[in-house]
Amino acid sequence: xxxxxxxxxxxxxxxxxxxxxxxxxxxxxxxxxxxxxxxxxxxxxxxxxxxxxxxxxxxxxxxxxxxxxxxxxxxxxxxxxxxxxxxxxxxxxxxxxxxxxxxxxxxxxxxxxxxxxxxxxxxxxxxxxxxxxxxxxxxxxxxxxxxxxxxxxxxxxxxxxxxxxxxxxxxxxxxxxxxxxxxxxxxxxxxxxxxxxxxxxxxxxxxxxxxxxxxxxxxxx
Numbered sequence: 001x002x003x004x005x006x007x008x009x010x011x012x013x014x015x016x017x018x019x020x021x022x023x024x025x026x027x028x029x030x031x032x033x034x035x036x037x038x039x040x041x042x043x044x045x046x047x048x049x050x051x052x053x054x055x056x057x058x059x060x061x062x063x064x065x066x067x068x069x070x071x072x073x074x075x076x077x078x079x080x081x082x083x084x085x086x087x088x089x090x091x092x093x094x095x096x097x098x099x100x101x102x103x104x105x106x107x108x109x110x111x112x113x114x115x116x117x118x119x120x121x122x123x124x125x126x127x128x129x130x131x132x133x134x135x136x137x138x139x140x141x142x143x144x145x146x147x148x149x150x151x152x153x154x155x156x157x158x159x160x161x162x163x164x165x166x167x168x169x170x171x172x173x174x175x176x177x178x179x180x181x182x183x184x185x186x187x188x189x190x191x192x193x194x195x196x197x198x199x200x201x202x203x204x205x206x207x208x209x210x211x212x213x214x215x216x217x218x219x220x221x
Contacts, residue, residue: 010037010045010175011056014096017175018051021100024179026186028101034077036084036097037175044088046081049074064089079140086145087171090152096175098182101167104189109133109162118201119191120212121184126159126172128209131185136164160185 014035021027031052037045045059048071060071064085068078084097108115108131115131117123134151137143148169151161159181160170168185172178195201 007039007045007061008056010039011059013037013175014045014047014059015054015056017096017098017179018047018054020176020179021098021182022052024183024186026100026102026183028103028106030101033098033100034080034084035099035175036088038088038095041092043069044084046073046077046084048072049077082140082145083148083169086149087152087169090149091171093173094171095173096178097169097171098175098178099163099167099169100182100186102182102186102189104193105131105162105168105186106166107193108189109164109166109168112164115162115185115189115192116201116203117188118203119184119188122181122188123204123209123212124216125181125184126177127181127185129155129158131160131162131168132158133162133164134169136166139166 014037018033018035021033027033033051035047035051039045039061043061043063046062047054048058048060060073061069062081063069066081087097088094105115112133114133117127117129122128132151132155134147137147148161159172160168163169170178170182170185172181192201
């Protein structure tokens with residue numbers, strides 16, 4: 001019973017996160033995305049091939065070995081099981097993962113350019129460093145999955161990666177926090193592109209992250 005309740009709660013959290021992304025306006029024209037939530041060390045929930053109007057009962061339970069344990073996935077969604085699994089395996093503290101084709105962030109992925117951390121929301125919502133680029137490989141392929149694993153190993157503190165010529169992959173402690181970071185990254189990418197017309201964005205001064213953390217701590221105390 002406890003397992004069922006926990007699964008239902010995680011499913012509802014993913015549905016709410018998907019709604020949050022659409023409300024924030026950070027989705028591509030197609031609305032493409034896939035979201036997942038860890039259930040335990042062997043299983044996670046994964047969205048089907050759509051997330052607009054998503055319902056909790058439409059989520060599938062999958063294993064890290066690629067098997068669909070409950071529910072159904074289209075073949076196009078089954079391709080990305082390994083993309084989510086590699087992150088869950090590499091980062092035991094990660095509770096949720098979101099992949100989108102958010103337009104501005106995807107522009108950086110197309111340009112193979114890391115996205116700098118120059119906006120305060122990125123500091124606040126879990127990415128106080130540039131978002132690195134994973135070399136391109138066909139979606140869900142061994143090449144793509146190995147590329148993600150290698151970047152995660154080299155960048156142990158990043159909470160997001162750009163998938164070259166593809167899109168954005170973000171991970172965090174839970175679905176809501178991960179969705180907040182997706183929004184922060186997309187807004188930052190938009191601002192970076194807009195700032196080029198003004199001569200380019202400028203880095204934070206030294207100590208900015210510590211100052212933001214101190215401000216958050218003061219409010220929380």
